[in-house]
Each structure stands twice: as C-alpha cells, then as structure tokens.
Amino acid sequence: MDHDMQKMAMADWLAPVRERGLVPDDAVAAFVVGSAARGWHNARSDFDIYVVTAAERHSETSNSMPVPLDPPRVRSETFYEHDKRWEVTYWLDSQIDQMLAKVSWEVYEAGTVAEDVLSRREELWLGRLGNCLPLFGEEWVDRNRKRLVASAFRSFLVVRSLGDADDAVEDALGQLESGDLESATVSARIAFGHAIDALLEGAGEFGSHLPKWRPNRFKAAAPEALSFEDYWALETMRGYDPADPRPWITDVLTICQDIAMRVETS
Incomplete structure (x- = not known):
C-alpha cells in the first residue's frame, strides 16, 4: 500500500x-x-x-x-x-x-x-x-x-483467454501465409494480449476487461514463464520492423503458443 x-x-x-x-x-x-x-x-x-x-x-x-x-x-x-x-x-x-x-x-x-x-x-x-x-x-x-x-472462476477465465488467444493465432497464421502482414500484425497483437491475460489469470491476477492495468497486473503476478522486460518489449512492439514484420509476428505467435503450454486451466 x-x-x-x-x-x-x-x-x-x-x-x-x-x-x-x-x-x-x-x-x-x-x-x-x-x-x-x-x-x-x-x-x-x-x-x-x-x-x-x-x-x-x-x-x-x-x-x-x-x-x-x-x-x-x-x-x-x-x-x-x-x-x-x-x-x-x-x-x-x-x-x-x-x-x-x-x-x-x-x-x-x-x-x-x-x-x-x-x-x-x-x-x-x-x-x-x-x-x-x-x-x-x-x-x-x-x-x-x-x-x-x-x-472455478479462475478456470473459466483462463480457458476463455486461451481460446481467444488461439483463435487470434490462427487468424495471424492465415494472414501471414497470404501475405497480409498488416492484418497479421494486428492479429498477433490481439493473440499476445489474450495469452498474457491467461498467464496472469492463472496466477490469480484478474481484469482482462481493463487492459490499461495489464503492466501493473504483470508486475504483481511476476510469472516465471516470461520476464517483465521481455513482456514489455513485446507489448510496446520494440522489435517490430515495418519493412520486415514477419520475424516479430512469428516470435509473438511462438510466445503465445508457449504460454498456452504452460498455463494450467484447473
């Protein structure tokens, strides 16, 4: 306090x-x-x-x-x-x-x-x-x-966030394959937000409807799966290259899938 x-x-x-x-x-x-x-x-x-x-x-x-x-x-x-x-x-x-x-x-x-x-x-x-x-x-x-x-409150929210993340990952992969890199970027960002929410909800930090507090929630949860520095670099798109966004998109989707493997749903 x-x-x-x-x-x-x-x-x-x-x-x-x-x-x-x-x-x-x-x-x-x-x-x-x-x-x-x-x-x-x-x-x-x-x-x-x-x-x-x-x-x-x-x-x-x-x-x-x-x-x-x-x-x-x-x-x-x-x-x-x-x-x-x-x-x-x-x-x-x-x-x-x-x-x-x-x-x-x-x-x-x-x-x-x-x-x-x-x-x-x-x-x-x-x-x-x-x-x-x-x-x-x-x-x-x-x-x-x-x-x-x-x-089962925590489980309800984790399952929802993981499902939303998976849907966005699939969108991003399809857009990436078709060469629609702008849409793939947006979908990757959406997937990342849902994946982080699932990670935080798994740690008992709720509030996915209020993304403005996500950095604070991340610091409070301090998940082992991802450091705050790495999270913040992705949240702020620090490594994004508009001339060649594929590596950033791929990295984000890989992290989303890694988080999905780590978060327990019950």
Whole structure:
C-alpha cells in the first residue's frame, strides 16, 4: 500500500460516505475496489466503493445498472469530495451467492463458457474481491474470498483467454501465409494480449476487461514463464520492423503458443 493509500486509510474512507447517509444500517461489508485499493490510482482516478447489504437500497438520487441476477439491478450513488469522483455501488448479499453459484465446478465441468456465465460487471466484481481494501465486514470479505478461490472462476477465465488467444493465432497464421502482414500484425497483437491475460489469470491476477492495468497486473503476478522486460518489449512492439514484420509476428505467435503450454486451466 503506498503513502497516499495509508493516509486515506487513516483519514477513514467511510467518513465522506457516512456523512452523506450512504451506508445503510443493514450493510454487512464495505470495501474499496479498483486502482485505489491497489495503490495504482493517480490524481485523475475515481474512487470506487462496494457496499454489500441484506436488502435492496432505494434512493431518489441513485442510478440503476442492469445485472443478470435477482433482482436484475444494482444501484449506485456518486458524489465529489476533495476533487475526486466517488461512486458507491450497492450489491445484495444474495446476489453474491448467485454469482458464486454461476462459477461452481459443476457449471464449469458441464462445459459452459465464461461468456455464457458472467456479465462483464459480475466478472469485474469477482475479480476485484481478492484485492479489495475492506472498510468493515472483514469476516464477510474473507469468507467470500475463500469461496471464490475454491470456485472455478479462475478456470473459466483462463480457458476463455486461451481460446481467444488461439483463435487470434490462427487468424495471424492465415494472414501471414497470404501475405497480409498488416492484418497479421494486428492479429498477433490481439493473440499476445489474450495469452498474457491467461498467464496472469492463472496466477490469480484478474481484469482482462481493463487492459490499461495489464503492466501493473504483470508486475504483481511476476510469472516465471516470461520476464517483465521481455513482456514489455513485446507489448510496446520494440522489435517490430515495418519493412520486415514477419520475424516479430512469428516470435509473438511462438510466445503465445508457449504460454498456452504452460498455463494450467484447473
């Protein structure tokens, strides 16, 4: 946790939320999520807090966002404090149970693909749980972190990313063979992104829908299969030669295939 984060913790994250009456009496847990929870935030970052409640919260100032759960929505409140935009999102305890049920091993072994299991918002919630900053309800957070680790969530995401990487590799190979080097370059980059996501998801670093944090996630995971220096050289296309892109494309596709051999899916 960085110095700014420590200061925020001492100043009490919940103070601005409580002052606005945004912590319901039936709240069982509240935690900071996103970049601020990990010390990755900057001066322009928003602050995001999830609050878990027993009953649905209603307010004239709240926004409603659809989720494929019962009830089929979550609500949020936004405000500004210290030149920061704060968003407080309310999830029901029962909705968390529903999400975890969706990523059970029984569902996974039935062959269901990740896209058919979780919406992006649900996947983001589950992926953030492991690195959230609890404000209260630590026992609730710890219990559900253990449930998440015991679930097939990681396997769902790894399998999806490996499948997407393989599809992009096949695209790149076909384009390379046909001489369409520009398209092959793009496909190789797409394949590389998915392969790295699979590598990081295998290490418990989730968040493939937010590629802007991929370098930070890579540093946090520190996978043995690839050094950060080698990863960053490929991510930034350092060795790419527009006059002769074939070697770079081939190297990237080889690394993607090597990663696919190393990542365990379960």
